[in-house]
Amino acid sequence: MDERHDPARARWAVAGLFFIVGIVISTWFTRIPQFKTGLSLSDAELTVALLAPTVGALTGMQFAGRLTARYGSAPIARVTIVLAPAALLIPAASGDLVTAFVGLLVFGVVDGIADVAANAQGVAVERQLRRPVLSGMHAAWGIGAIIGALSGGAAIATGLTVLQHFAVMAAVTVVLALVAGSQLLPAGVDRSQTDRESPKRTSWRTGWTRRVLALGLLGGAAMLCEGAISNWSAVFLHDELAATAAVASLGYSVFTVVETATRLVGDGVRRRVGPVPVVRVSVALAIAGLALVLLGSPSDIVWLAIVGFGLLGAGLAVLNPIVFSAVGHGSVQDTGSADTAGAAIAHYTTMSYGGVLAGPAIVGWLSGAMGLTAALACLLVPLVGIGLFARVTAAAEPAVAD
Incomplete structure (x- = not known):
């Protein structure tokens, strides 16, 4: 196998994906109070805004299986792990609830697909290594969340606006994402050749047992x-x-x-x-x-x-x-x-x-x-x-x- 696609390296690359998602999610959580204040949202309006990532994630998950089968988990993971932190810039820069809701909805969709793709790639790595490694990958999420929370506190203490904070976070995580993405296993490890020739083969029923x-x-x-x-x-x-x-x-x-x-x-x-x-x-x-x-x-x-x-x-x-x-x-x-x-x-x-x-x-x-x-x-x-x-x-x- 090509050294770039060494399963041992891919293991750490997938852990990197989870680490990045942990940072991104935690960064958002730490700035929700300032997000609310910045848009002068009532509690009811904030509740509506916070529904968007959940609705988006559940929606994205419904397409993730078909996307992974058609293109492989690696390409999907590479794209979504870059888009996720970038998507948070939309609500951070928004001036009204509607724009913020749309931005958070997009973020949720991307996050839902990234979650599926990262776990699918993790399972593929386990198959290549012939030993369990997924628990350590999930631990990376927790480590990322802790670092995200600490950086959020530091950003608040230094007076960074929500947009400035999210922009710095996006710049750092995108670089990490590009490095991690280059070390993932090739798309062929879990891509369906038949599905590429006949896209209708994969439906919402595929994978249900x-x-x-x-x-x-x-x-x-x-x-x-x-x-x-x-x-x-x-x-x-x-x-x-x-x-x-x-x-x-x-x-x-x-x-x-x-x-x-x-x-x-x-x-x-x-x-x-x-x-x-x-x-x-x-x-x-x-x-x-x-x-x-x-x-x-x-x-x-x-x-x-x-x-x-x-x-x-x-x-x-x-x-x-x-x-x-x-x-x-x-x-x-x-x-x-x-x-x-x-x-x-x-x-x-x-x-x-x-x-x-x-x-x-x-x-x-x-x-x-x-x-x-x-x-x-x-x-x-x-x-x-x-x-x-x-x-x-x-x-x-x-x-x-x-």
Whole structure:
């Protein structure tokens, strides 16, 4: 194989893609208050604007599978990873809600396609290396998000406007994207030759199998828990355990740091013991963490709950990367070819993204009926479900490359 397309280099290149997306997303999150102030948006108008990236991402995912099959994940990843930070310049430069909404919608579409393409390329790298590496790639996202948040604080402290900040971020990440993109595996590793000759062959049904549906439910359950913890941990510590605002913020911080650190070692552990045992142990850790969180209520043992959120981070860390691998490699096993992997990953990504969106809403709805502590306790249901059906992730063992 050409040295430019060395799988070992491609591994770090894909990690670079995740790192860039983490920076871009985190940069946007840190400047939302200034974005709101700059356009003089009401809370209701901001809510409308914040819907745009979600709608765009879900829309983009519906096209990502077909684009990957037709052109290969590498070309799609190269284009979208450059467009994503550039797209954020539109809302940053906008002077009204409509323009900002359109810009954020475009950003969401590009981000959704980039997510699918990066994971599809990651699965292709695993097949070439014949060992798991996707968890480490996902860890790069977390590292990028931390750096993005820190740079956002620095930009605010130095008085940079939102547009200036996003322009600097775009310039830096585009250079990184060009370097990473040059080291990806060639398009042929997951491009359908038949689809290029007959584009109608790939439809929205391509990639849907019972395995993908089962894995989608598993991944959706995991991401439901992650979305719920991300959005409600600080509220829980503050409202239920009477923690100060500073201490309450530690719940999500500890969760994120431990999750990222666990992903860094997740591939090595999965390589030694296999995906199914790792999923089962991860679920056990998450349940133990949830128990510690709930045991801290309503007493003053705030530190116990914070440790619990850390265990939840460790337990949830590798579930999504393992399921991504199982979807991609399982698609190859089911069809005998890699050209449906992108479509399968696109379907799975849509379902898991749905879990992220549903988690906070479900916990919020349940907390209104039974209280926040009881609502978080209900996360035991999806966690037990993941443990019971962990066997379906056996397909995460990388298939031998052609």
